[in-house]
Amino acid sequence: MSGFTWRSASRICVLLLVSSLIVIPLAATILGGFKTDGELRAEPFGLPDVWRTEYYAEIFADTRFWRYLWNSLVISLLTVALTLILGSMAAYAFAQAKFFGSRFLFSYLLLGLMFPFAAAIMPLFLTVRDLGILDTPWGVILPQVAFGLAFSIMFFRTFFKQMPPELFEAARVDGCGYIRFYFYFTLPLSTPILATIAVFVFVQSWNNYLLPLIMLNDRAGYTWTLGAMDYRGEYISSWNRTLAFMTMTLTPAVVFFIAAQKYIVAGLTGGSVKG
């Protein structure tokens, strides 16, 4: 340990400032669920005078809340699974195989990165309706996967390209073809990037509001983002319940992040090809 330096002191100040931007609203949300509405309006950031657990308990006991959460979870997990499978397979083909038109096709996919989601809402709605999957989870999942593929393929491809080519050649001499290499090597060696993309896609899907709003009309299929609006409609002035609701919907996303974080470690290929 070195002593006090202005350098580290200023670094700590900056970090505190930045983290407070996230921590203060988060704390206010969590604490808000323990306050009465009046108290919330008078003193939004302080600790509650009395810790009231009834609002949390009320939501905890509400079956609608659990259904919203379940719907969000199904949609998010399926979006993550499909994006990882399709994205990594496509990226593997782009990274590993040389085929005619691969560069053109890759550039075409990257165009998807530049396409503003909001501009696509109308044609997206019509397509989903024509496919007959309006008001089903697939109406949200498939567009999310489609929009997530461009960036996930780009990241996967960059990662796969860094894999030493000798690894594939050694495996090929051992009798391993392209497809088995993907399962035996590419996937197990790519857990950092898989976990990173998974977190990103999960959070995006978990917090998605616009797409469920357009695709889902039946209350039974609502995600929590739609459900939260629903609460606000019912209890016009009940901010404390909304905040308690928000806090509880945060939990699955945080749990998912912590589970995935374990795999986001560098240096997994250590010892393969350096002397």
Place this chain on the structure above:
Amino acid sequence: MAEVRLEGVKKCFGAVKVIPKLDLTIADGSFTVLVGPSGCGKSTLLRLIAGLEETTAGQILIDGVDVTDREPSDRSIAMVFQSYALYPHMTVAQNIGFGLRLARKPRSEIRRRVEEAAEILQLQALLDRKPRQLSGGQRQRVAIGRAIVRKPKVFLFDEPLSNLDAALRTQMRVELAELHAKLDATMIYVTHDQVEAMTMADQIVIMDGGIVQQSGSPMTLYDRPANPFVAGFIGSPRMNLLEGTVASDAGAELIGVRPEHFVLSNDAGSWEGRVRYAEHLGSDTVAYVDVEGVGSVTVRVSGEVPVRAGDRVFLTPNQARLHKFAGDRRLAA
């Protein structure tokens, strides 16, 4: 145990012709070293034999079977890469047994054969480690273990020792030679280091620009180099290649004299010159001498000889060991 034969093999990368047209036979059970300067196409040739590159033209036969269009795994070969290319997420045992696992061999057989290979290479204590927990020399051994467990007819090595330090390299050189004796398989070994080639090979194939310059036993190449390139490549320090009147007096365009084939004297000899620099190694003395009318000549004498920079010395080349060349050819005798 197999002969490897290349018939009219050609390899181009796009417009670049790396191997123009090559015929070569590698004898059954031999330890053949492909040697040549960097970029001459040694690795490419080895990868063609392995099936990692496709031939542009020609045939490759292993043990009399045309394998030109076969996958690497169907050629009865095994390859050890310069970078080892170990599977980082698998243990040593899994690394060695992976090929057998892919071939759907029974578990008990895989275990037995992995243990056999581990015993030959003294890897028994390391079978449960991951590659990142191994030293360079141990990784090298695992890479070799992965090759021998498959019981291939032909072993291919691409500069397998170049990532090791000098002491380990010498040790592995001996171990590889012993392994060759024990396994009695054909081994093809690529290196750019002529010392490695001379010490390990029964047959050396010297390449330059994708063309085989000469092939033969180390002593044949040392005693009768087929052209000036081979003459200059084999032997350390390099052979003196001299043009001008000394060459034409001997009836050639170019003559070669190895540094060890001179008599060095203080008072009499056929050439007179001044020592520019001298290296005293104890076992040998190497002197760089400027000879008037001939040029710079390297001389090696065994034992310690007290020559210093600036000394006047006389050199007498051993006429019986004179190499004569005209153009790119060796002149008879």
